[in-house]
Amino acid sequence: MIREGRPEDEARIRAIQTEALDEPWPELLGVGLNGPPLVLVLDIGEPLGYALVVPDRPVAYVAEFAIAPEKQGQGLGTALMDGLLDRLRAGGFETVRLTARADDERARSFYDGFGFSVADELPGHYDDGDGVLLVREL
Numbered sequence: 001m002i003r004e005g006r007p008e009d010e011a012r013i014r015a016i017q018t019e020a021l022d023e024p025w026p027e028l029l030g031v032g033l034n035g036p037p038l039v040l041v042l043d044i045g046e047p048l049g050y051a052l053v054v055p056d057r058p059v060a061y062v063a064e065f066a067i068a069p070e071k072q073g074q075g076l077g078t079a080l081m082d083g084l085l086d087r088l089r090a091g092g093f094e095t096v097r098l099t100a101r102a103d104d105e106r107a108r109s110f111y112d113g114f115g116f117s118v119a120d121e122l123p124g125h126y127d128d129g130d131g132v133l134l135v136r137e138l
Contacts, residue, residue, distance in 0.1 A: 001042075001043050001044065001092055002040055002041070002042055002043070002079070002080060002083035002084070002087070003041055003043055004039065004041070005033045005039030005041045005047075005050060006030065006033065006041075007033050007034060007042065007110045009033065009039075009041055009047050009050075010030070010033055011019055011120065012046060012047045013029065013033070013039070013041065013047055013050050014026065014029065015024065015068075016047065016048075016049065016050065016066050016067070016068045016136060017029060017064065017066060017113050018065035019068065019124075020068065020069050020072075020130075021064060021066055021068050022077060022101075022126070023126055023127060024064065025052070025063060025064060027065070028052060028054075028063055028064075029052055032053075037052060037053055037054040037055060037063070038052075038054075038055060039052050039053075040052070040053070040069070040080070040083065040087060042076055042079060042080040042083070044067070044076075047067050048067060048076055049065075049066055049067035049068060049071070049076055049077065049080050050064070050065075050066060050080075051064070051065045051081075051084045052064040052065075053084070053088070055091075055093070055122075057092065057093060058092070058093055058094035058095060059093065059094070059095045059096075059097060060088045060091075060093045060095070060096050060105070061096075061097045061098065062084070062096060062097070062098035063098075064079070065077075065081070065084075065098065067080065068115070075082070078111060079097050081110075081114055085102065085114070085136075085138065088138060089138045093138055094138055095135060095136070095138065096116075096135070096136045096138060097119070097133060097134065097135050098111070098116070098133075098134050099122060099125060099131045099132065099133055099134070100130055100131060100132055100134055101126060101129055101132075102121065102122075102129065102130040102131055102132050103129060103130070108132075108134075111134050114136060115136050116134040116135065117134065117135060117136070118127040118132050118134060119133045119134065119135040120132070120133040121133075
């Protein structure tokens with residue numbers, strides 16, 4: 001089930017954020033759980049993943065997208081991304097943007113599978129490497 005994040009999800013989502021992301025954005029997550037931005041949670045008995053979205057109609061920027069590391073590779077990221085794209089489309093968004101590490105082949109392959117393409121290269125975007133801006137039209 002994909003639903004909006006709630007304040008009571010914060011401890012579990014912060015744990016996922018810390019475990020799954022190299023450079024998390026804890027301040028934005030705290031704000032997002034009280035909306036906006038939007039936090040969507042993949043909940044299967046407990047939160048197992050989330051997407052943190054900064055809406056700027058007609059563009060939605062996915063600031064964070066994470067699945068609990070011990071649950072990765074089970075199709076949960078696909079379920080979350082499908083739900084996220086459906087939700088954004090229904091909300092009247094036209095474009096989705098996100099950044100990924102330029103050298104993260106696993107993440108890049110995942111996003112490629114959803115039709116994201118490189119719109120810009122971002123040298124030095126991360127503390128320890130380059131990024132790419134990925135874009136997908138809805």
